[in-house]
Amino acid sequence: AQKVTQAQTEISVVEKEDVTLDCVYETRDTTYYLFWYKQPPSGELVFLIRRNSFDEQNEISGRYSWNFQKSTSSFNFTITASQVVDSAVYFCALNDRGSTLGRLYFGRGTQLTVWP
């Protein structure tokens, strides 16, 4: 079973629209860490955020915001006023105490295309 599920395979929006990327995770641990990575067309993985399970505050960084809800095991990512440069594959990932030391479990990714 997938430990991290990103149900949206592809999303297309027009520039300036808001878009939310969903991430649902599964773990039995009370201590765990959630991540979001961006993979632009150039192929490298760009770290966006790391959140531990004890910090349920939502976070905002410029046009990016993250909504962490332990009750629904979700860690969703919203881009406000999207731009063409936001076009990329976005991965959600989980590290929990049951993981092999330091292992990250990745979701399958969501391809976001922002049209001008």
Next chain:
Amino acid sequence: NAGVTQTPKFQVLKTGQSMTLQCAQDMNHEYMSWYRQDPGMGLRLIHYSVGAGITDQGEVPNGYNVSRSTTEDFPLRLLSAAPSQTSVYFCASSFTQTGGGYGYTFGSGTRLTVV
């Protein structure tokens, strides 16, 4: 401080050929790992190492060998390449962070095509 360096960036192999993907880090991280990325599959763990001399299998280890003779280097070997190993490979090193958990540094990836 170069972070995690992967070489080569691109490689084309013929079925049955062998090769080694190189990964080096200069951050003195104990934990290193290899992932492969396939379309629609996310990144899956191939092998990992928790320190020099210690390696173990991840989720998709078949067809790959690793060794860790030094803290810095963690090469991935394909002994007899198969078309199913066509993929993008990422090496990562990780460190324990203050307050718990791990931080991760990824290499820029190797795009491998087996024909």
